[in-house]
Amino acid sequence: MTKKRKRRLKTLATNERQTTAMNNLTSIVGKIYDQLDAGSVPLMELPLRSKKNIEFDTQHNVWKYGDLRTNRTAKTVQGAQMMLRTVYTADFINEMIKENKSSTLREMYYISEGWEHAKFNTQDESNLLAEDLEIISRCMREDFKLRPEESGAHVYGNLDISTMTKKGMKKFNCIDDVAETGFAVPYNVEKENFEIVGSDAKFIMAIETGGMFARLIENGFPERYGAILVHLSGQPARSTRRLIKRLNEERNLPVTVFTDGDPWSFRIFASVAYGAIKTAHISEYLATPTAQFIGITASDILNYDLPTDKLSDKDVGALNAELSDPRFNDGFWDSEIKAMLEMKKKSEQQALAKYGLDFVTDNYLPEKLTDMGVL
Amino acid sequence: MTKKRKRRLKTLATNERQTTAMNNLTSIVGKIYDQLDAGSVPLMELPLRSKKNIEFDTQHNVWKYGDLRTNRTAKTVQGAQMMLRTVYTADFINEMIKENKSSTLREMYYISEGWEHAKFNTQDESNLLAEDLEIISRCMREDFKLRPEESGAHVYGNLDISTMTKKGMKKFNCIDDVAETGFAVPYNVEKENFEIVGSDAKFIMAIETGGMFARLIENGFPERYGAILVHLSGQPARSTRRLIKRLNEERNLPVTVFTDGDPWSFRIFASVAYGAIKTAHISEYLATPTAQFIGITASDILNYDLPTDKLSDKDVGALNAELSDPRFNDGFWDSEIKAMLEMKKKSEQQALAKYGLDFVTDNYLPEKLTDMGVL
Numbered sequence: 001m002t003k004k005r006k007r008r009l010k011t012l013a014t015n016e017r018q019t020t021a022m023n024n025l026t027s028i029v030g031k032i033y034d035q036l037d038a039g040s041v042p043l044m045e046l047p048l049r050s051k052k053n054i055e056f057d058t059q060h061n062v063w064k065y066g067d068l069r070t071n072r073t074a075k076t077v078q079g080a081q082m083m084l085r086t087v088y089t090a091d092f093i094n095e096m097i098k099e100n101k102s103s104t105l106r107e108m109y110y111i112s113e114g115w116e117h118a119k120f121n122t123q124d125e126s127n128l129l130a131e132d133l134e135i136i137s138r139c140m141r142e143d144f145k146l147r148p149e150e151s152g153a154h155v156y157g158n159l160d161i162s163t164m165t166k167k168g169m170k171k172f173n174c175i176d177d178v179a180e181t182g183f184a185v186p187y188n189v190e191k192e193n194f195e196i197v198g199s200d201a202k203f204i205m206a207i208e209t210g211g212m213f214a215r216l217i218e219n220g221f222p223e224r225y226g227a228i229l230v231h232l233s234g235q236p237a238r239s240t241r242r243l244i245k246r247l248n249e250e251r252n253l254p255v256t257v258f259t260d261g262d263p264w265s266f267r268i269f270a271s272v273a274y275g276a277i278k279t280a281h282i283s284e285y286l287a288t289p290t291a292q293f294i295g296i297t298a299s300d301i302l303n304y305d306l307p308t309d310k311l312s313d314k315d316v317g318a319l320n321a322e323l324s325d326p327r328f329n330d331g332f333w334d335s336e337i338k339a340m341l342e343m344k345k346k347s348e349q350q351a352l353a354k355y356g357l358d359f360v361t362d363n364y365l366p367e368k369l370t371d372m373g374v375l
Numbered sequence: 376m377t378k379k380r381k382r383r384l385k386t387l388a389t390n391e392r393q394t395t396a397m398n399n400l401t402s403i404v405g406k407i408y409d410q411l412d413a414g415s416v417p418l419m420e421l422p423l424r425s426k427k428n429i430e431f432d433t434q435h436n437v438w439k440y441g442d443l444r445t446n447r448t449a450k451t452v453q454g455a456q457m458m459l460r461t462v463y464t465a466d467f468i469n470e471m472i473k474e475n476k477s478s479t480l481r482e483m484y485y486i487s488e489g490w491e492h493a494k495f496n497t498q499d500e501s502n503l504l505a506e507d508l509e510i511i512s513r514c515m516r517e518d519f520k521l522r523p524e525e526s527g528a529h530v531y532g533n534l535d536i537s538t539m540t541k542k543g544m545k546k547f548n549c550i551d552d553v554a555e556t557g558f559a560v561p562y563n564v565e566k567e568n569f570e571i572v573g574s575d576a577k578f579i580m581a582i583e584t585g586g587m588f589a590r591l592i593e594n595g596f597p598e599r600y601g602a603i604l605v606h607l608s609g610q611p612a613r614s615t616r617r618l619i620k621r622l623n624e625e626r627n628l629p630v631t632v633f634t635d636g637d638p639w640s641f642r643i644f645a646s647v648a649y650g651a652i653k654t655a656h657i658s659e660y661l662a663t664p665t666a667q668f669i670g671i672t673a674s675d676i677l678n679y680d681l682p683t684d685k686l687s688d689k690d691v692g693a694l695n696a697e698l699s700d701p702r703f704n705d706g707f708w709d710s711e712i713k714a715m716l717e718m719k720k721k722s723e724q725q726a727l728a729k730y731g732l733d734f735v736t737d738n739y740l741p742e743k744l745t746d747m748g749v750l
Contacts, residue, residue, distance in 0.1 A: 096732075102589075103728070104586035104590070106723075106728075108728075110682060110725055110727075110728035111728050111729070114729065114730075114731075149585050149586045150584075154559065163554045164554065165551070166550055166555075166595075170554075176540070176542060179539065179545075179547075180561050184553075184559050186554050211479035211481055211482060211525075214477075214479065215479070215482070220541075233525070350481045354485050356486070356489075357471075357486070
């Protein structure tokens with residue numbers, strides 16, 4: 001690598017969030033060093049990351065960790081090994097930030113092959129440590145330059161953004177500068193990598209399936225109603241949820257979620273709106289508690305006489321679990337879940353094609369969005 | 376819709392392939408009508424679409440249908456229903472082409488809810504009929520404006536293309552005009568929708584995992600070695616295989632395939648190179664028989680001392696099946712498959728990170744590509 005290129009990379013690398021991440025990780029490792037230096041057995045304090053320490057914060061409507069703490073000490077072999085891994089991982093992340101590299105979580109697991117006693121036995125271990133470091137350092141995995149395997153989300157609508165390319169930040173309009181597939185969302189949508197420049201859109205619509213996302217684009221729905229479409233592609237990635245949250249906060253745009261009508265899709269909605277247990281420590285970054293569910297609801301199945309499939313035993317179990325999930329603890333969800341259990345049927349968003357390819361954009365969505373007060 | 380917009384859509388819609396598709400489908404329906412008009416029971420001839428009529432064409436190195444034919448007649452209720460469905464489906468496709476609409480295969484299944492006796496019972500039935508119509512009409516599903524649910528493939532490299540957007544055909548460079556995620560490939564990559572404008576690249580590299588695709592982009596591999604990267608995202612979609620084939624033929628670029636080292640990944644290679652049984656009728660559009668496999672091979676696992684996992688019973692079964700699969704009937708595959716069975720181990724492409732994030736682009740790929748005569 002030439003010196004000039006190296007210098008350019010260095011400039012790119014030192015953004016504020018990453019500097020904070022390096023400082024916070026260095027301080028974590030520093031504390032371990034200081035304890036060893038003072039002749040004491042190193043100790044790290046962490047919130048207890050088990051279900052009993054996760055609470056639904058009814059004020060902010062998101063999942064949060066409670067006050068229970070756990071201590072990790074180097075007294076046991078296992079504890080010492082965890083400490084060693086923490087140091088190696090912090091070092092690896094620092095190196096990546098300095099060299100403007102990133103790594104998948106899977107690569108980090110394999111990288112540890114060279115760490116001898118600090119080697120991870122499974123990728124679950126390395127993924128968990130990355131989350132621990134997020135919690136202790138109060139930074140995000142994206143600031144550590146750790147990325148998931150696949151992202152897959154796409155955006156379509158009259159939205160100007162500026163995103164990092166090989167040639168620096170570049171502006172895109174998410175209608176004019178994209179093919180019919182929309183704009184592919186990068187794994188890091190924090191400000192330094194992804195700027196929301198402007199939009200005249202009136203609302204966001206997050207959509208579960210690629211088929212429906214393509215349908216709405218083809219039918220000209222975003223242009224006609226001022227919608228920004230976000231393809232969730234099943235359970236949404238962190239970057240997808242973060243992007244929705246930023247659009248909601250920075251542009252003050254209401255968020256709507258349009259999924260299949262089954263218990264698993266209700267959970268997709270809940271993870272967009274209220275967060276997930278696994279990411280409870282960063283709910284305030286990812287969750288959009290004001291998000292509204294469009295459908296498919298149990299009522300839709302009846303009102304629109306939609307083609308259905310029978311609920312499986314697993315579906316019924318999931319619906320029953322949702323009845324005691326605090327995220328679904330309101331009148332709307334209580335009655336919808338009970339109605340679905342009673343009719344024993346589920347339906348898909350593409351089932352609306354029963355009435356033709358335009359029904360969803362000419363009838364269903366305008367009707368539902370008007371009822372919800374979005375249009 | 377305004378008249379002006381309608382006229383524009385009409386112009387967009389009438390491209391040569393689609394006109395051919397409409398004509399051919401109309402002629403199929405016309406034959407059914409003529410037979411009824413002449414007082415005879417309608418009859419349609421199709422190649423037999425079962426395994427015993429699929430042959431490996433050793434001259435062209437792809438799967439092909441043989442000479443066995445089957446007759447579909449309206450003598451039975453089931454046969455008459457199939458004929459009715461054929462007519463309805465042809466009509467639906469004609470309408471879509473005329474109105475410049477497209478539909479997912481799932482939507483077509485739901486659309487048939489309104490077809491009374493011609494209603495499909497399962498999506499398998501409607502998918503199969505779409506393939507039948509491809510065979511009889513000698514057109515492609517994409518010409519019928521039928522699309523799969525998700526596509527997901529992305530391209531990155533110094534390649535200028537022109538693709539259909541809401542505002543007509545638009546030029547993109549697949550490095551300068553894309554974010555780090557690359558260019559998202561549309562479902563239809565036929566000429567009227569997707570033009571290959573130019574490229575100074577030296578070869579194509581199709582990559583199985585998103586993690587490795589991102590690694591090569593981050594490491595500057597495409598720029599340094601003149602590679603166009605195509606993310607396969609598991610078993611590649613038709614549009615992905617078609618794009619690889621077109622790049623190979625029109626730009627005369629050698630194709631290499633870089634996957635995990637396990638029997639399922641070997642099949643991904645085989646579907647890129649030799650086609651799949653399901654799409655035997657369009658192998659000449661989709662398969663690139665000169666494609667070369669880079670790895671991960673069983674030899675790589677030994678030569679590079681890669682981290683491995685044990686073969687499962689299913690893996691062993693799949694490897695044994697490959698030994699009698701004509702697509703793997705050569706010296707290279709025979710010895711690699713037997714070596715993998717003997718060592719009882721598999722490995723992932725990201726396992727190369729054992730030696731650091733740059734090893735794959737500084738060592739592994741240059742070494743292998745030089746051996747293969749690509750570099």
